[in-house]
Amino acid sequence: MSRQAQRKRALCWIRRDLRLSDHRALAEATKAYNDVAVVFIFDTNILKRLKDENDRRVTFIHQSLVDIDEQLRKKGSTLLVSHGDPCIEIPRISKQLQCEAVYYNRDYEPYAKKRDAAIQAKLKNNSVDFRSFKDQVIFEGKEIVTKAGKPYQVFTPYKNAWLRQLESQDYKEHRPNLKHLMSAREIKPLSRPWSLKKLGFKENTLWLQAGERAARKRLHSFAKHISRYADARNFPAVESGTSGLSVHSRFGTTSIRELVRLAKSSRSNGSQTWLSELIWRDFYQMILDQFPEVTQESFQSKYDQIEWPGSRALFNKWCRGETGYPIVDAAMRHFNATGWMHNRLRMIVASFLVKDLLVNWRWGEAYFARYLLDYDLAANNGGWQWCASTGCDAQPYFRIFNPVSQSKKYDPRGAFIRQHLPELSNFPDRYIHFPAEAPIKVQNDAGCVVGKQYPQPVVVHSVQRQRALKLFKGVR
Ligand SMILES: Cc1cc2nc3c(=O)[nH]c(=O)nc-3n(C[C@H](O)[C@H](O)[C@H](O)COP(=O)(O)OP(=O)(O)OC[C@H]3O[C@@H](n4cnc5c(N)ncnc54)[C@H](O)[C@@H]3O)c2cc1C
Structure with a gap:
């Protein structure tokens, strides 16, 4: 056996923990092993589900990895990147580098739990330890x-x-010992090219810096x-x-x-x-x-009986920010442009979709899942179920947000609305929250007539509120 093969080696597989500092698995790996390679796999099972080559999350991940790679290079190491199915890649890489163990931080999503169990079984056959840690x-x-x-x-x-x-x-x-990293010379031959282009994605401009x-x-x-x-x-x-x-x-x-x-x-x-x-x-x-079943059914499963009457056409208006309710439209247009939404606005638009447009909350959950830069299955599902009153400790169904009152309370001068709906910027404060109520002279003076430059409200809140209450009360 060569001298190198005798050195104690391990992999630290990073997934949703894209950093080197205060990193539990890396700290433990570098405590126990002399030579640790940090590895990231672009998981094709996840990437192939992304519908958009402009997906902002991939840009964020990519830029964060570049940041890690730069830090590792300063220590004489480099990031080992591969692209494929981790159930194949992790056993393959650990074998090629003759590692005794693979260290990683736990992930609680159903897909990740299943994947990690499958990898554990494979590594066991190769006598490689698969050690997980709480970090997230x-x-x-x-x-x-x-x-x-x-x-x-x-x-x-x-x-x-x-x-x-x-x-x-x-x-x-949990501070890793960065003296115990594997050298770049040994890692480089195993790493695959990982430009965004190679991965089939485009670089996006993000509203925040990654890394x-x-x-x-x-x-x-x-x-x-x-x-x-x-x-x-x-x-x-x-x-x-x-x-x-x-x-x-x-x-x-x-x-x-x-x-x-x-x-x-x-x-x-x-x-x-x-x-x-x-x-x-x-x-x-x-x-x-x-309760992993929350991904398939409502936490309060009785509410799965509701047949939501809201149409695709109304849903599409919500997605585009064309509902005639400025706080909803400003939030959605800002979201479409950036992948970001403030928590208060997430609550307002989610409540509006479910309790004003009477659209199944799953459609909204899926729309957020597709575009949110911070998309997280647990928080998104929890947030939607809270707003839809179907979740654990959710908002009681009879407490329904009035989008106009919410707007007056949390954006009193319409500063957020004016920023993202420039067509409304000249409306006086009094009408900015519901311009459909403004006299026609006010609309003309503001240079924006409702029904022409800005949509008519798609529903009447007081009417929809009663319909929503009836839908919920109808559930046994
Ligand atoms: C319908 C809906 C969908 C949501 N989807 C997501 C999602 O996919 N990913 C996500 O991270 N958050 C989600 N949230 C929660 C919350 O809106 C965001 O975490 C928050 O807006 C992030 O902004 P911030 O970092 O400035 O938060 P801050 O107000 O600074 O809060 C600090 C941190 O606490 C956590 N946090 C705050 N509020 C919540 C919450 N209600 N639930 C769970 N964690 C919270 C976040 O990690 C956040 O960064 C959702 C909320 C709703 C109502």
Whole structure:
């Protein structure tokens, strides 16, 4: 056996944890092994489901990997990238590099769980260890349960238990030893070309910078505003009212523990409220892990009886931002242009689709899944089911958002609307939230006549509200 083959070698397979700092699997791998290669597989099972060569998520992943590769090269290593089915690629690469183990951080999505189980079985046949770690959440699966040992289904008691159980070691840093990386010379022959073009995708302009260094910058900048988070977080026009970190959390360019460390570094109301949002993230991951059927049926499955009368034509108007309700249209047009939407607006447009247009919430969930840059199965499914009143601890069905009142409350001067619907920019504040009500002279003076330059409202809210209540009440 050559001297090199005797060295202890392992792979660290990165997936939705695209960073080198505070990385649990990499920290553990570099503690136990002298030579660790960091590997990323462009999973063709996932890529082939993406319908659009302009998919922004692929650009984000690609740029984040470039950032990792640059950091690894500074340490004399490089990122090992492949393109194919991980069930074939991971066993193949670990064999070629003569690795004793593959380290990775756990993923709770049904596809990932099935894939990882299949890889584990294959690696076992080759006598290679497949070691998984908790990294993506603070508490996973059954770590937080009720007194009866069951998973929580209501957020507030879950959150209280989460806070009671939290100790500093749950969010301590896991620092990899970057002296124990495999050399670039050994990795290079195995890596495949991985330009976006080679992968069949186009480079997109993103509204935020990708990569862990950019995530850290965003985190530091948000830290200056966190104390006012509780007051600012519901107003989409307020700059830095929220962190804008969800894309980084989704792809793991930041670690959840680092976010919790920031939240715990002060006792301000803003920090406590922000910590609550991070707990929502853990909560929905736990729900997906413990109740994977939510991807197929409503959490409150009785609501699957509802036959939603909303048409494809109405759905398409919602998608394009042509409903005649400015807050909905501004949110959707901004979303279509960027892949981003503020949380308050996600709640407004989702409620509008389900309870005003009476469209099946699954259509909206799928539309978000296709275009959201921070798309996360657990949070998206949870968010849609909350808004549709079909989920665990969801909004009660009889509490229906009025899109005009929401607009007046959270975008009082219409700043967000004016920015994204320039045709309405000259309307006075009084009418900006529902221009169909403006006298024709006001419309003419604003240079925008409803029904010509801006759509007529597609439905009447008060009428649709009653129809929605009837649909829900009809469920036994
Ligand atoms: C219909 C609907 C769909 C959604 N789809 C997604 C999705 O696909 N991916 C996603 O990350 N979030 C989703 N959310 C939750 C939320 O809207 C976003 O996490 C938030 O807008 C991200 O902005 P931010 O990073 O500035 O959040 P901040 O307000 O700064 O919050 C900090 C972090 O907490 C987490 N968080 C905040 N709110 C929630 C929440 N309600 N549920 C779970 N995690 C939360 C996010 O990781 C976020 O980055 C959805 C919400 C709704 C109502």
